[in-house]
Amino acid sequence: MSEPPAIHLQNVSLTRDGRTILDRLDLDVAAPGITAVIGPNGAGKSVTLRVIDGLIRPDAGTVRLSPGRRAFVFQRPALVRASARANVALGLVSLKLSRRERLERIDAALARVGLLERAGDAATRFSGGEQQRLAFARAWAMRPDLLLLDEPTASLDPAATETIEGLITEMAGAGTAVLLVSHNLGQVARLADETVVLAAGRAVERGPTRSLLFSPRTVEARAYLTGELPWTSFAAAS
């Protein structure tokens, strides 16, 4: 990695209610580029994103982020009870933009996700997929340096998924470091340069996406990718 990583996690551990959620996790995310995190339910993928975003403080370890703007699109979008336009505007409050630039950027973002005609409608009345597209419009409008994505297209139809995947690729091409959590392995193969497999709170394997997906080296990655019951394999492996 020539550039310093956009995200550097080292030895990060988190315990809740006596359970180990993250177990000395190491994770580097390159900038620019798309890094995917895959792994079974409960592996700690969402928690890792929340640790990176500062929503959860780990018990131990180092979390270092390169400076810059950060956007997070959750599996269930966090929207306020206001118009679609106002929701996109919220992402821009800390940016120094003229009123005209701000309005142009908001409308361009809404148009990009096919919601411009709905700009004045109440966001909380949108369908799940429309809300997700709106959350993406907000993230895109911010031009973030770091984009954290948790199952970003889980509720989207194929056409909307294609639009969003195009946006993700475009943002990475413009210099954003993207960290993508997804169970959609086709999507991971289409988008991610590098993929990390998380199992029981540890990064058990990492590599270029295609070689990792097609020839995993570890028992945990193989178990996840072939759909075997991972918890029994992990118990046996650890």
Ligand SMILES: Nc1ncnc2c1ncn2[C@@H]1O[C@H](COP(=O)(O)OP(=O)(O)OP(=O)(O)O)[C@@H](O)[C@H]1O
């Ligand atoms: N605030 C919390 N308090 C206690 N346990 C938690 C908390 N948040 C998450 N966990 C636990 O941490 C583990 C990892 O959860 P996480 O949501 O990161 O899994 P995941 O890998 O994203 O799974 P999935 O693929 O199902 O989304 C789970 O066992 C979950 O119950």
